[in-house]
Amino acid sequence: MSLLNTILVVDDDQSIVELLRDFLENENFKVLTACDTSEAWALFEQNSIHCIVLDIMMPGQNGFELCRQIRKESNVPILFLSARSDDVDKIRGLTLGGDDYIVKTASPGEIVARVKAVLRRSVSQQQMNERILDYGRFQFNLSARELVVEGKNVVLTPKEYELLRLFVEHPRHVFSYEQLLAKFWDGVGDKHTIRVHLGRLREKIESDPNHPQYLINVWGVGYRFEGG
Numbered sequence: 001m002s003l004l005n006t007i008l009v010v011d012d013d014q015s016i017v018e019l020l021r022d023f024l025e026n027e028n029f030k031v032l033t034a035c036d037t038s039e040a041w042a043l044f045e046q047n048s049i050h051c052i053v054l055d056i057m058m059p060g061q062n063g064f065e066l067c068r069q070i071r072k073e074s075n076v077p078i079l080f081l082s083a084r085s086d087d088v089d090k091i092r093g094l095t096l097g098g099d100d101y102i103v104k105t106a107s108p109g110e111i112v113a114r115v116k117a118v119l120r121r122s123v124s125q126q127q128m129n130e131r132i133l134d135y136g137r138f139q140f141n142l143s144a145r146e147l148v149v150e151g152k153n154v155v156l157t158p159k160e161y162e163l164l165r166l167f168v169e170h171p172r173h174v175f176s177y178e179q180l181l182a183k184f185w186d187g188v189g190d191k192h193t194i195r196v197h198l199g200r201l202r203e204k205i206e207s208d209p210n211h212p213q214y215l216i217n218v219w220g221v222g223y224r225f226e227g228g
Contacts, residue, residue, distance in 0.1 A: 005029050006029070006048060006049050006050050007024050007032070007049075007050065009034070010039075010058075012058045014035070016081075016104070020108060020111060024112060024115070032049070036058055038060065040066060050122075051077045053079050053111065056084070063080060067093070067097055067098060077122045078097065079098070079111075080093040080098045080101045082103060084103075099121075100114055100118055131143055140168055159184060162184060164201060167215065168227060170225070173225075174223070176222040181193070194222075194223075214227050
């Protein structure tokens with residue numbers, strides 16, 4: 001793991017904090033520590049945190065309450081650390097948005113392994129959610145609805161976004177004029193309607209809209225996308 005991965009360890013037992021910090025730093029994590037939830041919240045707001053190892057029972061506000069507070073602002077992975085092994089606390093922690101629940105009898109090595117596992121899942125989920133498709137000349141971020149052409153952000157209308165998304169998700173599939181009209185215009189319109197919208201889309205993604213390399217016209221039938 002990179003030093004860019006910052007782990008926040010929150011526990012009022014200083015011996016546990018120091019032990020986890022040693023093991024995590026040995027795996028090249030940057031480690032921040034807090035002995036209560038107020039200190040943890042301050043560190044969370046002031047730093048880019050990639051994962052939180054959070055004790056449940058602490059003086060003042062408990063770990064469950066901090067988790068609830070964090071979940072209002074962030075999906076950062078949270079691993080609950082507890083001296084209790086009963087299912088009630090485990091179910092409550094996971095229901096509140098915790099990603100894992102570890103009993104304190106676990107070895108430091110196991111806790112580090114669980115941190116690594118939850119970080120891998122987090123990165124994988126983030127990549128899946130972002131769904132950034134790269135076609136060389138342009139990149140299309142489906143979740144953020146962003147189009148970047150030769151390094152510059154290009155604004156898409158809602159209709160252009162939906163059209164481009166349909167094509168990139170079905171490369172080389174020919175969509176007829178009738179199919180496009182039914183899907184995007186409720187069957188109202190004609191071939192000219194589609195040509196106008198796809199012409200505008202070509203102007204945004206093609207280097208030469210008159211000789212397109214991505215949105216190809218299939219003469220007399222419809223269009224297909226050649227970026228796949």
